[in-house]
Amino acid sequence: MHVQEWLETVPAVAVYALVGVVIGLESLGIPLPGEIILVSSALLASQHGDIDPVVLGACATAGAIIGDSIGYAIGRKGGRPLLAWLGARFPRHFSEGHIATAERSFQKWGMWAVFFGRFVALLRIFAGPLAGVLRMPYWKFLTANVLGGIVWAGGTTAVIYYVGVVAESWLKRFSWLGLVAAVLIGVTSMLVLRRKAKKAAARTSEPVAAAE
Missing domain, CATH: 1.20.5 (Single alpha-helices involved in coiled-coils or other helix-helix interfaces)
Structure with a gap:
């Protein structure tokens, strides 16, 4: 069953919760299809009045910010052993090559890596834990995390929602x-x-x- 078809079978409250939880877990460092869930939910909101796009965007933004912050805290306390554990569990996403690339990005760009990492699948998973491992100052991380979460989650919801509304009107x-x-x-x-x-x-x- 397609993701959007499955989402149509659950109540609006469950859709809000699912979006927030999946994006939060992805931001925390667990490879999950957060972007797919968000896009499918925003399209569903454009077709059905039961789902409020504002509430959906707020849940997605909250999940992104909270998940990244938890990932930062875990990375700061767990450090390298955490990355080694993730590499053993998810070798496709946390290989040594991926970690090295992400580290170079963080060391060179810092806050920009956290902000723009929202728009890149692998960096979206790495951002929180790796910022903690590299001991980025929390105020810098939090600033980039909040701005990135708002722009990515809120912006994606708004764009997909309005594209869906226009497309549905055109198809009618x-x-x-x-x-x-x-x-x-x-x-x-x-x-x-x-x-x-x-x-x-x-x-x-x-x-x-x-x-x-």
Whole structure:
């Protein structure tokens, strides 16, 4: 069953909770499809009035900020053993190469890595724990975390919601647009054919007139 089809079967409150929890766990450092859940829920909100996009965006933002903060705290206390444990459990996401790349990004860019990490799947998982492991000052982490969470979670919800509303409105008018287009194409074709027929008749009558 598709994610959106499954979401349609649960109450709105459960959708809010699911979005917040999944995004929070992903931000904490557990590889989960947070972005897929958020996009599917925002599309569902654009099609059904039961789900409020503002509440949905708020739950997604809260999950992102809280999850990242918990990940930061765990990383600061757990340090390298935490990354080793995650690497053993999730080798595809926490390989030594991925960790080294993320570390270089954090050491070079700091707050920007936390902020823009929201928009990159792997960095979204790494951001909180790795910022804690590298002992980034908490006020810097919190600033980038809050701004990134608002822009990513709130912005994604708003964009997908309004795209869904526009798409649904366009699809509802599609049958009328198709009918109008078919009529216009038919009339245009008829006029073109009549014009070509007149030209052909004129060319045929010219030799006859000259012979007479």
